[in-house]
Amino acid sequence: MLDKSFDPSSENAQTFLLSFCPNLFDEEFAEFPVEGYQCPLDAFASWVEEQAVADTPDVAYVENCAGAESLPMPPQVFHDCIIAWSVQVQDTRVLSNEGKVQIIWFQFTSRVRWDSPFDDLDNEWKRIEHWFDTKSAIAPVGVENAVFSSSDFWWYDTNGQMLSTAYGAAGLALGGAAAVILLSSRSHSPSSPLSPSDTF
Helix, strand or coil, rough: CCHHHHHHHHHHHHHHHHHHHHHHHHCCCCCCCCCCCCCCCHHHHHHHHHHHHHHHHCCHHHHHHHCCCCCCCCCCCCHHHHHHHHHHCHHHHHHHECCCCEECCCEEECCCCCCCHHHHHHHHHHHHHHHHHHHHCCCCCCCCCCCCCCHHHHHHHHHHHHHHHHHHHHHHHHHHHHHHHHHHHHCCCCCCCCCCCCCC
């Protein structure tokens, strides 16, 4: 589902996104997926700065960026400029619809794999989620709902759900068995009590 509130065009949002990627890769849990990797906003910012001083800037820059020299740029030209850049360089990490950027995504390599021990996956997932939640709490309006996903953690989630279901099912089974045993083994008083002289 698209986040309809996502809007990276404000100057505060642009500044935040420029710092987001370097801050992420400063964390121990995130590594560059390939040597020389650039996040989309970093690559876009470099392109804008290069075009601003070029003798013959690209047509995409001239027609869509209003002479912007760096990021943050005026919000009213951000969408047109970054979309034109992404189309020109064929960067599919910036996805747009009806003239508005709808998705900006990037990759990082985690320290765990899908087949890592469950506890390792659990600890890493919680660590990454906490970092994202912390960043979202201070993010400006429009970019405060960043999400993290990985196929490695899909398997972790599946295992976690299976484990939770197993515990729940075991609890229900034991509870049901205990109830049946209790009801079926209750002692009933005889209709006439035995006297001390009664024998068997």
